[in-house]
Amino acid sequence: MKTYENKKSMELRAGFGMGLLEAGQRNPDVVALTADVCGSVKINDFAKAFPERFVQCGIAEANMVGIAAGMSLCGKVPFLGGFAEFVTGRVYDQIRQVVCYSNKNVKVCGSHAGISLGEDGATHQTMEDIALMKALPNMTVLVPCDYNQAKAATLAAAEHVGPVYLRLGRSKMPNFTEEGAKFEIGKAQLLNEGKDVTLFACGHLVWEALEAAKALEAEGISAEVINIHTIKPLDVEAIVASARKTRAVVTCEEHLFNGGMGDSVAQALALHCPTPMEYVAVDDKFGESGTPDEMLTNYGLRAANIVEKAHAVLRRK
Amino acid sequence: MKSTKELQTIATQIRRDILRMTTAAKSGHPGGSLGTADWMTAMQFEIMKHDPEHFSMDGKGQDMLFVSQGHITPVIYSTMARRGYFPVSELNTFRKFGTRLQGHPSTEHGLPGIRMASGSLGQGLSVGIGAALGKKMTGDDTLVYTLHGDGEIQEGQIWEALMFAGAKHVDNLIATIDYNHQQIDGTTDQVMNLGDLKAKLEAFMWTVVVIENGNDMQQVLDGMAKAKALTGKGSPVAVILTTEMGYGVDFMQGTNKYHGAVVSADDLPKALAQLEETLGDF
Numbered sequence: 001m002k003t004y005e006n007k008k009s010m011e012l013r014a015g016f017g018m019g020l021l022e023a024g025q026r027n028p029d030v031v032a033l034t035a036d037v038c039g040s041v042k043i044n045d046f047a048k049a050f051p052e053r054f055v056q057c058g059i060a061e062a063n064m065v066g067i068a069a070g071m072s073l074c075g076k077v078p079f080l081g082g083f084a085e086f087v088t089g090r091v092y093d094q095i096r097q098v099v100c101y102s103n104k105n106v107k108v109c110g111s112h113a114g115i116s117l118g119e120d121g122a123t124h125q126t127m128e129d130i131a132l133m134k135a136l137p138n139m140t141v142l143v144p145c146d147y148n149q150a151k152a153a154t155l156a157a158a159e160h161v162g163p164v165y166l167r168l169g170r171s172k173m174p175n176f177t178e179e180g181a182k183f184e185i186g187k188a189q190l191l192n193e194g195k196d197v198t199l200f201a202c203g204h205l206v207w208e209a210l211e212a213a214k215a216l217e218a219e220g221i222s223a224e225v226i227n228i229h230t231i232k233p234l235d236v237e238a239i240v241a242s243a244r245k246t247r248a249v250v251t252c253e254e255h256l257f258n259g260g261m262g263d264s265v266a267q268a269l270a271l272h273c274p275t276p277m278e279y280v281a282v283d284d285k286f287g288e289s290g291t292p293d294e295m296l297t298n299y300g301l302r303a304a305n306i307v308e309k310a311h312a313v314l315r316r317k
Numbered sequence: 318m319k320s321t322k323e324l325q326t327i328a329t330q331i332r333r334d335i336l337r338m339t340t341a342a343k344s345g346h347p348g349g350s351l352g353t354a355d356w357m358t359a360m361q362f363e364i365m366k367h368d369p370e371h372f373s374m375d376g377k378g379q380d381m382l383f384v385s386q387g388h389i390t391p392v393i394y395s396t397m398a399r400r401g402y403f404p405v406s407e408l409n410t411f412r413k414f415g416t417r418l419q420g421h422p423s424t425e426h427g428l429p430g431i432r433m434a435s436g437s438l439g440q441g442l443s444v445g446i447g448a449a450l451g452k453k454m455t456g457d458d459t460l461v462y463t464l465h466g467d468g469e470i471q472e473g474q475i476w477e478a479l480m481f482a483g484a485k486h487v488d489n490l491i492a493t494i495d496y497n498h499q500q501i502d503g504t505t506d507q508v509m510n511l512g513d514l515k516a517k518l519e520a521f522m523w524t525v526v527v528i529e530n531g532n533d534m535q536q537v538l539d540g541m542a543k544a545k546a547l548t549g550k551g552s553p554v555a556v557i558l559t560t561e562m563g564y565g566v567d568f569m570q571g572t573n574k575y576h577g578a579v580v581s582a583d584d585l586p587k588a589l590a591q592l593e594e595t596l597g598d599f
C-alpha cells in the first residue's frame with residue numbers, strides 16, 4: 001500500500017493564490033477580479049505583482065461575472081475570486097448566461113467552499129456548488145484535494161480554454177500530493193490500488209479516504225483510492241474500470257448528497273456498471289458554526305465514517 | 318457617410334422587416350424594436366466604427382455594441398442583416414427551429430455580430446464594462462456601446478455596474494437607455510417609478526446626454542455624436558433616449574400591448590401600409 005505523508009497542513013486557497021501568480025507570470029493575458037475579498041481568496045500576491053491586471057469590483061459579484069465575461073472577449077483570461085457561495089449560487093444566472101451559454105474563457109474560483117469553512121456558519125458554507133456548476137453545459141468543474149493540487153489545478157485552468165469552476169477550501173488541510181505534479185483535467189488520479197472496495201473522493205475528503213484505506217488495510221480489506229479532482233468532464237472510464245474490479249464503491253465529498261460528485265459517479269455506474277454504492281456526504285441539510293474539525297466530525301465526513309460505509313457496502317456486495 | 322434622409326429610408330425598411338419577421342414567427346417583441354429602429358439604424362450605419370465583413374469576436378479595432386435587452390432581436394437582426402453581417406434572406410428563419418436567429422441573441426449558433434448572449438435582463442452593462450476594460454488593457458481606442466430598456470434598469474445588477482463604471486472612470490463606454498416608459502405589466506410609472514433618471518445617473522458619476530426624441534433621426538445622430546465627443550474624459554457616458562414603443566404604426570404606438578405580442582396576419586397589411594418598402598422586403 002502506498003503511503004502519503006502530510007508534509008504540512010496548508011490552505012487550498014493559498015495554493016490557488018500561488019498558482020494564479022505563476023499563471024500571471026506565464027501568460028500576460030491572465031487577469032484577476034474580486035469582490036472585496038482579495039486577501040481572503042489569496043489574490044493579493046497577484047494584485048501586488050500585476051496591479052494593472054487586477055480589477056477590484058467592490059461588493060458586487062453579479063457585476064464582476066459580467067465584467068469578466070466582457071474582458072474575455074478581448075483575449076483576456078479572467079480569474080474571478082470570491083467566497084464559493086457568492087460566486088456560484090448568488091450569481092447562477094450570470095454564470096449561466098454570459099459565461100457558460102456564451103462559452104467564455106472565464107475561471108470562477110470559489111474559496112471557502114464546504115462545511116470546513118467553520119465558524120462563519122451556514123450562510124457562507126456552500127455544499128451545493130458542485131451540483132450547481134456541473135449542471136451548466138460547457139462548464140468544467142475542478143475540485144483539487146490539497147495545496148499542491150490547488151496550485152496545479154489553477155495553472156491547468158489557465159491553460160484550458162473555456163469556462164471553469166475551481167472549488168477551494170478555506171482551512172488548513174493536509175498537503176500530501178507531489179509538488180509540481182501536472183494536473184490533468186478530466187483524468188482521475190489513482191492514489192492507492194486495491195481490490196475489495198473503491199473509495200472515490202474529492203477535495204478535503206481525499207485525505208480522509210487515504211486514512212480510511214489505511215484503517216481498512218489493518219482489517220485486511222484492500223481499498224482502492226481514486227481522487228476525482230475533475231467532476232466534469234468525469235473520467236467515466238477510470239470509474240467503471242475500478243468498479244468492475246472491486247464491485248463495491250464509496251464516494252466521499254464535502255458536499256450534499258444531491259448533485260455532488262457521488263451522484264456523478266452513481267450516474268456513470270448506473271449506465272455502465274451497476275455496483276453497490278454508499279455515499280459519504282451531507283444529507284439534505286445546512287451547516288452551522290463550529291471549528292472546521294468539529295464540522296467534519298459532526299457531519300460525518302471523517303475517515304471513520306468512510307470505513308463504516310465501506311463495511312456497509314461490502315455487506316451488499 | 319449617409320444622409321439623414323437615407324438613414325430614415327433604411328429605418329423604414331427595418332420597421333417593415335420587424336413586423337414581417339414577428340408576424341411570420343407568430344412571436345417576438347415588435348414594440349421596443351420599432352421604438353429603437355432609428356437609433357439602431359443610426360448606430361449600425363453611421364455612428365459605430367465596425368466592419369461587418371470582418372467580424373471578429375475580439376472586436377479589435379472595431380466598436381462593440383451589446384444590446385442588453387435581448388428581446389428586441391427583430392431590430393437587432395434586421396439592422397445587422399441590412400448592414401451586411403449576414404444575408405437579408407436569413408431574416409425568414411427568425412425564431413424557427415435550427416436558426417441562427419434565436420429568440421434572444423446567442424453566440425451558440427455562430428451568428429456574426431453577436432458577441433454575448435443577452436436577454437436575461439440587467440447583465441449587458443457589466444459585459445460592456447468588461448469589454449471596455451479589455452480594450453483599455455490592449456491599447457484599443459475604439460468604443461463600447463450598450464443599449465438597455467428603461468424597465469430593465471430595475472435590475473439591481475445595472476446599479477452595481479453604474480457604480481463601478483463611474484467610480485473606475487470607464488470612459489470608453491456609452492450606455493444608452495431606451496426611455497419609452499413602457500414595460501410588460503404597464504407603464505414604468507405604474508410598475509416601478511424610475512424617478513429622476515438623469516439625476517440618478519449623474520449621482521453615479523456618469524456624464525448624461527438627453528435625446529428628447531429618439532424617433533427623430535437627426536436628433537439621434539446629433540445626440541450620439543455629442544456622446545462620442547464626451548468619451549475619453551474620465552467618465553462613462555449615458556444617453557437617455559426618449560422613444561415611443563411601437564413607433565411608425567399608428568395602432569401600435571402609445572401602448573405596451575405590442576411589447577411581446579405580434580401583429581396578426583390579418584392586421585399586418587394595415588401596418589405595412591404605413592411603411593413604404595424602400596429597400597426591398599426579405
